[in-house]
Amino acid sequence: MAYVINDSCxxxxxxxxxxxxxxxxxxSGIYVIDxxxxxxxxxCASVCPVGAPNEE
Structure with a gap:
């Protein structure tokens, strides 16, 4: 499953x-993943300081 970046970005x-x-x-306001x-x-998840990328 692909990762998505949530609103905590x-x-x-x-x-x-x-x-x-x-x-x-x-x-627009947050990063996005294709x-x-x-x-x-x-x-991406391993370096995010707020845990925004999550597997969908």
């Missing part, structure tokens, strides 16, 4: 450079 950007398939981008590209590796 603080838009710090820590997750985006960790994504090996570059599927994380800055959205679920069609996400490989569910968890790299």
């Amino acid at each position: 603080i838009s710090c950007g820590a997750c985006a450079p960790e994504c090996p398939v570059s599927c994380i981008s800055e959205g 679920q069609d590209v996400c490989i569910s590796c968890g790299a």
